[in-house]
Amino acid sequence: MDEKLLELVDVSKKFDITEALKDINLYIRRNEFVTLLGPSGCGKTTILRIIGGFEQPTTGKVLFEGQDITSLPPYKRKVNTVFQRYALFPHMDVFENIAFGLNIKKIPNDEIEKKVKKMLELVNLSGYEERTIDSLSGGQQQRVAIARALVNEPDVLLLDEPLAALDLKLRKGMQIELKNMQQSLGITFVYVTHDQEEALTMSDTVVVMNDGVIQQIGSPEDIYNEPRNVFVADFIGESNILDGIMIKDYLVEFGGQKFNCVDKGFGENRPVDVVIRPEDVKIVGEEDGMLTGRVKSVIFKGVHYEMLVESQDYTWMIHSTLMEPVGKMIGLNILPDDIHIMAKGRRSHE
Amino acid sequence: MRKFLRRFYVFLIFLFLYAPIFVLMAYSFNSSRSRGAWGGFTLKWYRELFRDREILTSLKYTIIIAILSAVISTILGTAAAIGISHMRKVPRSLVMNISYLPVLNPDIITGVSLMILFIFANINFGFKTMLIAHITFNTPYVILSVMPKLKQLDTHIYEAALDLGATPSYAFWKVIIPQIMPGIVTGCLLAFTLSIDDFVISFFTTGVGVSNLSITVFSMARRGVNPKINALSTLMFLSVLILLIIVNVRMSRDIKAKKQREATLI
């Protein structure tokens, strides 16, 4: 897993005057499932297009197995793409679409037939060879697009929000299928999405982006549990973000109380952002809580209840499997492990 | 290099398209009648053009017929489109297919068939026959422009208007007509320009003393080259150019305004 298969070195991209990417440094290992995650316009698709060869970086290099491929045209790269709206060839049937890349490589016909058949089996579309593209449902078109790319046995498969156009249930199913395919075929996937849940469930590595800058690279667990800044905390899952004062190492003050925490190195008496996940706030009796608040609203979310609790100067969002009635005064406790301290910085998302 | 080649190709094609027109324009200011020699700058041909009764009357007829036939065929065609969309399947496709005939048929066949009719029915050739001919070939184009708009129309909109207390005629004028207006306008403009540009059908359906510009140009050109036609071409070219530039500028301004509105909404 340690080999760098693909690497972007100091890549930036300007469109006219807007800077889409700023000094991107990123490497992708063989057989890794990497997800580029961020809001629309954050530059994630641009990175994908640079890897695919559809855009040239303004500065910087793209390396493939150590070789500079920055100016190599798309058709010479061992990389294939599953496009956002599939980009299937409307004048060809399913078989011709999937066989397109193989035909160009002048592979003998009987072998093409074998490979296409195998691919169709893989994506559960056996028997669809002669169907026209517009007779397929969105989900089926998606599968054809994936088969068309995979049949070329690329070293890297690029997927540009491939599930965005599907409905929720289909999307969930495809997420699992894609992950299984990636593991069984042993192909490196670079996946672009703005759906944080999708990113967390499928990836080995998540790259969180905003405003053309990489905010954090890490495993899904790292990203969720140890967000490096307020943007990541806010974008991944839901968060309570409070103003606090770091009194000294391991001690922070917010909501009028001092809390023990596990962070250090911020200096003394420094203003910081305190990030706490809604599920990490424990509800206790009013007299037992370090903080107190009144329940303002309760919404049933299926697995848990989502409550808004108004304390002195902040409205908390709390997820709990137990419901507290609206209007009740309750106590709130937070464990040191669940308090994430972040230096005050630009809250780029707002 | 690639870019240069592409530009050069575009340049050559446009040279081919425009050189003849520009040459005509240049020679409309040539005082020598023969086209070989340049005899000095003159506005003589323009003065003669405006004194030429034949050209002026045909210009008058061209415009009158274009306006009349555009207006009549727009009314006739819009009503027809609305009526046809309420017809049952068989009569509807019958009417539509017959309406396609003047569109698909070569102009010369539409022309001669109308000519036979007018002679057969003993109608005197002239203004009336030419107007009838123009209405006949314009109306299908109006129908074809209005029809798609009618198809896009949400049937519930009409019902919603009735539900809110509108009478059927109020709903028709205030809800249906505004929605198909773009199609009506397109059809009307199309009819107007087709009428102005028509030669073949007019040629077969006109009578003595009544001709449009195309017919006049044809008969003058058959008699040989005439510098007055150069002057006429220059004026026609400039008016088309100015008209299209105005339309284009207004359209791109509308698009820009729309984009700005959308941008402020986001």
Next chain:
Amino acid sequence: MNRKSIIAYPYVIWMVLFIVVPILLVFYYGFTVDTGAGAKFSLENFRRFFEPVYLMVLLRSFALAALSTFICLLLGYPLAMILASKDFERKNIMLLLLIVPMWMNFLLRTYAWLTLLEKKGIINSLLSALNLPTINIIYTTKAVVLGMVYNFLPFMVLPIYTVLSKIDKSVIEAAQDLGANSLTTFKKVIFPLSLPGVISGITMVFMPAVTTFVISRLLGGGHYKLIGNLIEQQFLSVYDWNFGSAISIIMMIVILISMGILSKYEEVREGGGLL
């Protein structure tokens, strides 16, 4: 519901009077001969059309129209492609400039070439002033083809341009992604996808070209008679309506059949696809 169709009736009456009846009259004249003592059913007019003299006219019309259409396609496709490419600047102005000549009177456009090509016309004056040999193509087939290409070229470019500019760019990128270089991408993806535009371009050039009698009259002189001239002659100078009608019927049938075949290729044609 059916009550509302009443407002179509004025048009329906108009249509019957001025579209249906005239066509029926053409058929009536085409299938009869004037015996002096009244009209009599006959296929004589059609038999006559198959005499070599007239068949040659038909053949010449189709050959010249086909040649002109081919040249228009050859010149027009690259132009449409250049105009549709995303990095071509001033696209809107160029499109406008392409349309302007279309809006200028057809007769004037043809007349322009007459003054250019004449024996003592502008081109030859220029050539002889430069001591170069003069060209004499006026009143030849070359001039007729030139006139057709000049008049109808924009009708080829516009539909192809429209289709090309509507092609989803990601489909082209997909082809490159799957290993196709520019030439293969063009052959396997761009050209097949632009076929509907090519077909409507061919229709829009071939149909008027095959029936024109103006271009052949002005630029071809009297020598190069096309089917359009033949029809015009029968009605306006020979006064043989029966024969003229028969030729019109043949023309009409050939064209309606070829339109039918072509429109099958276009598959999903929206509304006024011809416009």
